[in-house]
Amino acid sequence: DTAVSQTPKYLVTQMGNDKSIKCEQNLGHDTMYWYKQDSKKFLKIMFSYNNKELIINETVPNRFSPKSPDKAHLNLHINSLELGDSAVYFCASSRIQNTEAFFGQGTRLTVV
Amino acid sequence: QKEVEQDPGPLSVPEGVIVSLNCTYSNSAFQYFMWYRQYSRKGPELLMYTYSSGNKEDGRFTAQVDKSSKYISLFIRDSQPSDSATYLCAMTSQGAQKLVFGQGTRLTINP
Numbered sequence: 001d002t003a004v005s006q007t008p009k010y011l012v013t014q015m016g017n018d019k020s021i022k023c024e025q026n027l028g029h030d031t032m033y034w035y036k037q038d039s040k041k042f043l044k045i046m047f048s049y050n051n052k053e054l055i056i057n058e059t060v061p062n063r064f065s066p067k068s069p070d071k072a073h074l075n076l077h078i079n080s081l082e083l084g085d086s087a088v089y090f091c092a093s094s095r096i097q098n099t100e101a102f103f104g105q106g107t108r109l110t111v112v
Numbered sequence: 113q114k115e116v117e118q119d120p121g122p123l124s125v126p127e128g129v130i131v132s133l134n135c136t137y138s139n140s141a142f143q144y145f146m147w148y149r150q151y152s153r154k155g156p157e158l159l160m161y162t163y164s165s166g167n168k169e170d171g172r173f174t175a176q177v178d179k180s181s182k183y184i185s186l187f188i189r190d191s192q193p194s195d196s197a198t199y200l201c202a203m204t205s206q207g208a209q210k211l212v213f214g215q216g217t218r219l220t221i222n223p
Contacts, residue, residue: 004155031209040120041198041218043156045210055209090155099144099204101211103155 003027006091006104013081014112021076021107023091030096031055032074034066037088037106046089049074050096081111115139118201118214126222131188135201135214138182142203142212145177147186150198150216159199160186191221 006023013019025032034046048056052068063079074091088108092101118135125131133147143164148156160175162168162184168175174187184203188195198218202211 033210041150041200041216043200043202043211043213043216045212048209050209058210099208099211100146100158100161101202102158103148105155106153108153 004091004093004102004104006089006107008107009105010108010110012110012112015081015083017081018077018079019081019109020078021089021091021109023074023076023104025072025091025093025102027093027102029093029102030071031094032068032071033092033094033101034074034076035090035092035103037090039087043090047074047076078109081109083111085109086111113138114215115212116201116203116214119217120215122218122220124220124222125191127191127193129191131191131195131219131221133186133188133199133201133217133219135184135203136182137184137203137212139203139205139212140179140182141205141208143206144204145175145184146202146211147173147175148200148202149195150200152197156200193221193223196220 004025047066049068088106091104094101145162147160150156165179172189176185198216200216201214
């Protein structure tokens with residue numbers, strides 16, 4: 001029974017396309033995140049949502065638009081994909097009061 | 113200067129030794145400290161969570177936090193080949209709602 005699940009696991013697409021990644025958590029957490037992991041394994045926060053409200057937008061280009069239809073889901077839509085967007089994108093969740101985050105399996109995005 | 117510094121390795125050791133992994137940080141507001149293990153092509157998995165200074169032990173793993181030195185460590189006793197992974201330290205402050213990660217240390221335990 002997966003706690004944080006994201007789809008798809010792999011995504012290969014051409015420059016200029018628009019794509020979406022979906023994330024769902026069944027932990028009952030109030031806070032969800034998107035992190036980006038580059039080729040050197042460095043994980044960096046992109047967005048943080050608390051009860052469907054955007055809390056953190058860490059200087060991410062506005063081609064990236066997160067959407068949280070409810071507190072169990074946080075999707076990421078990316079417009080006009082660029083080569084530099086190639087990375088692994090992780091969804092995560094945590095309780096408001098606690099700070100341990102639980103991560104999904106990642107979506108490996110390759111832009112060609 | 114990065115907020116969290118971690119030697120990326122790679123670190124390769126024989127099976128059975130005690131492994132020590134470390135991170136230093138610059139933000140004195142950090143109070144919550146975590147270690148994650150990430151296997152190849154998988155998501156980070158939470159190993160240890162510590163609040164403020166002190167030690168925490170869980171099986172073969174011990175996490176240490178020294179806030180005065182802004183230094184955290186993870187010790188792995190009786191290391192096993194299955195411990196081979198990238199280990200990421202992460203930390204945050206009260207109410208920050210984001211984790212700041214180190215670069216990760218790639219560890220290989222040789223049988």
